[in-house]
Amino acid sequence: MRADAARNRDKIVEAARQAFRTRGYDAPLDDIAKAAGVGAGTLYRHFPTRESLVDAVMQAWVERVNDAVGKVLAEGGTPRELLLRWFDTYVELISVHKGGPAKITRAMEDDTSPMRTKCQTLRAANAQIIDELGAALRPGVDSLQFARLVGGIASVVDQGNLPAPSVKPMLEVVVDGLLV
Amino acid sequence: MRADAARNRDKIVEAARQAFRTRGYDAPLDDIAKAAGVGAGTLYRHFPTRESLVDAVMQAWVERVNDAVGKVLAEGGTPRELLLRWFDTYVELISVHKGGPAKITRAMEDDTSPMRTKCQTLRAANAQIIDELGAALRPGVDSLQFARLVGGIASVVDQGNLPAPSVKPMLEVVVDGLLV
DNA sequence: CACGATACGGAGACACTCTCCGGTTAGCAA
DNA sequence: TTGCTAACCGGAGAGTGTCTCCGTATCGTG
Structure with missing residues (x-):
């Protein structure tokens, strides 16, 4: 890749980071291109x-x-x-951008998603928690079920613009349902 | 209201019912107007x-x-x-149209929503179940929490295009978390 | 320094939302 | 039955966002 191409790519990513944080994942892409000082064609390429x-x-998100x-x-x-601590953290991780919980949770189910490697990270993190908890968990629980249950809660909170303290009681219900 | 206006209104609602069923809640409104045989201005009025x-x-939905x-x-x-039976039914009720779970669950939080009377019906239905279960439920559970927990699951299933059998195990986790 | 492969960019086509205002008509009173 | 007017209609067009095409620009190598 040419140097000017790499420079433009970085500028687009940074402009997108800002836009997604302030306006959510549905921020207009042409606006992001403008903010990055590039043409729409450049962004789409x-x-x-x-x-x-x-x-x-989400580059740094894996770490x-x-x-x-x-x-x-x-x-x-x-x-x-x-x-409870992990689920709290999980909600925070996927809620960085408005619309994030719904998008990330949907991407977890989609092996063709460009976010699949990032989702793999989340899946692996869930798997570590499941390994650690072992027999304390009800039978048949897997990484994807964690993602769905907690992702559902995070989506409801995000889309309903609910206050942060709404999360905890719901996570407690799910945690108590998952443990034996 | 004039007779021709009432006829047009009914035609629009029927066209919308079809469109929402086949294409989801984001079906283009101009297309719905066309299918109803009216102008866009008529639909918007x-x-x-x-x-x-x-x-x-959702007129018949209350009943x-x-x-x-x-x-x-x-x-x-x-x-x-x-x-479990109620939650199963609840998911079915709000999943009639693609996008329904997310929209209805969000409307539950919004007192200015045009769907608020329909949501009131759901809230009241949840309240009946809560009354019936009484002390079998963990303390602090209310109608809105039912709606959020189950609405979150329904949204994840709807948006991820998950097969119907995915629902049950997750509802079981929530039910077991809600009961003492 | 020249050249060509690589990258750029923005106008414009397309899709969808939603309003405005000239035209149409339902329904009522004379 | 007729005339009138308030209520209703409808679709073109402005606005917003997506995304492609192709003439132009430039990076990097020989």
Whole structure:
């Protein structure tokens, strides 16, 4: 890739990061191109879909997820405390941008999604928690079910613009349902 | 209202019902107007927002919800059986149209929504179930929390195009978390 | 320094939303 | 039955956002 192309790509990603944070995932792509100081054609050549741009914006997110799950596991506590802490963290991780919970949760189900490697990270993080909890969890629980249950809650909170304290009681219900 | 206006309104609602069923809630409104054989201006005069049209389409839905909750209560069973049956029914009720779970669940939080009277029906139905279950439920559970938890699951299933059998295991987790 | 492969960009086509205002008609009173 | 007017209609067009095409620009190598 040419140097000017790399420069433009980075400018687009940074402009998108800003736009997604302030206006959500549905921020107009032509506006993002303008903010980046490039043409719309340039944006579309680097990122053919909104989702591929979102994936690029989430570059540092993988490390953030891994750090977070490591920290949650290191803090220990009862299975309930640990799972509640992880789910709290999980909601935070996927709620960075408005519309994020719905998009990321949907991408978890889609093996053709440009975000699939990022989703793999989330899946692996869930799997570490499941391994740690072992028999404390009801039978048949997997990584994807964690994603769906908590992603559903995060989506409702995000789309309904609910206050942060709404999350905890619902996570408690799910945690108590998951543990035996 | 003039007779021709009432006829047009009915035609629009029927065209919308078809469009929402086959193409989801985001079906283009100009297309719906065309299918109804009226002008876009006519559609917008009868229904200033997509949500007000959705509300009109849901006219018979109130009766359907009341019938459903009555039936669920009449069948009895253990608290777990009753609650699972209700949640199953709840997911079916809000998933009639693609995009329905997300929209209805969001409308539950919005007192200015044109769908608020329909949502009131859902809230009341949840309240009947909560009354019936009484002390079998963990403390602090209310009608809105039912709506959020189950609405979240329904949204994830709807948006991820998950198969119907995916729903049950997740509802079981929530039910077991809600009961003491 | 020249050249060509690679990258750019923005106008415009397309899709959808929604309003405006000239035209039409239902229904009522004389 | 007729005339009148308030209520209703409808569709063109302005606005917004997506995304492609192709003439132009420039990076990087020989």
